[in-house]
Amino acid sequence: MTEHIYNLMFAGVGGQGSLLIAEITSIAATQAGYDVKQTEVHGVSQRGGSVETHVRFGEKVYSPVVTPGEADVVIGLEKLEALRFAHFANPSGGLILANDFEIIPGSVAEAEKKYPHQALEHLKDAGYSLEALPASGMARDLGDVRMANVVMIGALSTLLPIPLECWQKALRVRLPARYLQGNLKAFSSGREVLLERQRLGEFQQSPIAE
């Protein structure tokens, strides 16, 4: 076990299940024997607001809060939120893992026009290391668009020193039995997409481990 403390920032919109996948990640890290801390920040609304969840794991973790510029991975479940929290990524070696998916804010006038549709291109141009995948589309193909969050941690799992069986156990612990099979498939599909890109050399980022 290295002394590195892994910093993860999960950014999404209320209702997308970013807190759930942060919890699954925390449980998986616990299963792998790490010390873990997690915290979330959300506004007063139950749905539709920005939700940020911080997860840190390693040998001994003090603060539950991830500092801007120190995240190993920013997991953006939505493009605008990926943009909003991109600066949490570590400029040397941090990655933004983004779901190529848009949720237009409901109560803002002319939100469609103001929405940064080019957010991911903008981040790449600004020098951020970014890997996008169509998690919502993949989840829809698997039968339920709501599983996009689990597709994302499938992809995330290829980047972290947490054994696959710990992830699978965490999914079993945290998800109701009737949703488990679908979500295990969603997890595998997210994982496969990133492993395939790594095999083809399209994606140079190696696991952050060790």
Added chain:
Amino acid sequence: MKELLLGNQAIARGAWEAGVKFASGYPGTPSTEVIETLAKRFPETNPRWSANEKVAFEEGMGAAIGGLRVLVTMKHVGLNVAADAFMVFPYAGTNGGFVFLSADDPGMHSSQNEQDNRFYARMGKVPVLEPSDAQECRDFTIAAFDLSERFATPVMLRTTTRLAHHKGLVEVGERQEVQQKEFKPDPRRFSVPIYRRLSRPLVEEKLEAMRAYAETCPLNRIEHSDSSVGVVTSGISYQYVKETLPNAAVLCLGMTYPLPPELLRDFCARYETVYVVEEGESFIEDTMRAIGISHVRGKEIFGVIGEYSPGRLRKSLGMGDLPEPAGGDGAALLPRPPMFCVGCGHRTVFAALKQLKVIVAGDIGCYTMGALPPYEAEHTTFCMGASIGTAIGLERAGHEKVVAIIGDSTFIHAGIPALIDSVYNGSKLTLIILDNSATGMTGAQPHPAAGKNAGGEQAPAVNLEAICRACGVENVAVVDTWDRVGVVRAIRKAVYHDSPAVVIAKGPCQMLPEMRRREIAPYYVLEELCTKCDACFKVWCPAIIRTENDFPKIIEADCTSCTVCAQVCPTDAILLRENSQGDRFLQISEDSIS
């Protein structure tokens, strides 16, 4: 065995392990999960939601005098409500262990103000324990009961948002069965106002004894080092100090009132530079200066406003700046302002108020969002129950048509005395009670008019209409909150009445488990009938989006079948899915109104 627990869950766990047999509270961020966890996992602690924090405190006081170990929970402003009981209880002192949680909210994530309740503890002369992580949330809760019984005093357990709402690994233990203490009726002790002069010196004696105890209290942890820098800290700030100044010596105060003068002097004398890092006001720092420790730097560099974080400490100490947001600052980036949930019953009420152009005094709950665009139909909000009193005052100041708006839980909490006053003193105000059978903003907990107790079992439901009539209000109307026209008519009629009138807008919160789990027959837009008049967009439902061809589209997975968009559509282009089971939603709504 270790469990991954939220700070609040760890407090609940600690209370259970400490043998608590009575727990009470009123929901409030960031304290709510304590009673929720007790209700879900530890029913033998007899947890309950009380009508308000004062009642919760008094119930707990009675149970503790009666000999049980008791936990009472509240957010920081809850102690304002309970302060009357809190200030007098130390004169009598407790019998069974009495611990109350004050969950402070620096950063005001879900609060109307910042308030450091350690000053209350100093005023009431009760000890304060501040855990610094989830493990200590469990450990200190148990220690608080021992301290409470050792000094026969109520004990404040103070947390802040990040401590309450972070998860960490917690080593847990088993429940200890604590013998109920005997209650000996003793008017000299428990009838404080009559015998106050006898009790008063005892309060001071006890405080001095606790101050002496603080010098060796094992909850105050010292980590010496070779560094020239020493840090005095408490609570979650300890974790930020360890991240930011890993080599500094640290005195982490687990007990922050009364403070140990000798321990502080001795620690500070060893280090050239001493920082005080505490979330909230300069509570520890002021005491340190008062006892003659002058080489201290605290609030002057770290500030009093908002939450602390490792990044903030780093900046304050001049150790480097943080990266700026990639999409520009918060203002430049498209925000996601808070808004009512899909199908929230409050929408129709605020749409009506906006249309009527009346002065609206608001209250504490989700409906504070009525002050925001697109409604901007709420003109004052202060604290629990304030809507009615404020409206009475606005009326006396010459404003003709004044409406007070309050949630059902908030009405029960602190609205009833003010409604009585409006009748008694001849007001003409209109009161709207948003009756959604839930304390919605904190996560739809039950309350005395909801028909359920904290454990989700059936409970008697007080009748809000009958309460209003018993207060002396003759004009009380009950409407289905999703009946758009009915809501407008009821409010208009009430506003033009020349005596107090109440409109109860009824319909369950969409966050209630039974509402979330029901099968929903969604609505959809038939584009052939749609004239793109945009009326449905003005419902401001997050489930209605615009297609590339400018038609409205309902996200059917999100639709709650509330019917309001269908009611406003002038061409009946919004229809119920035909292959569905019928309008389940309206059935529920009708049942709940009968």
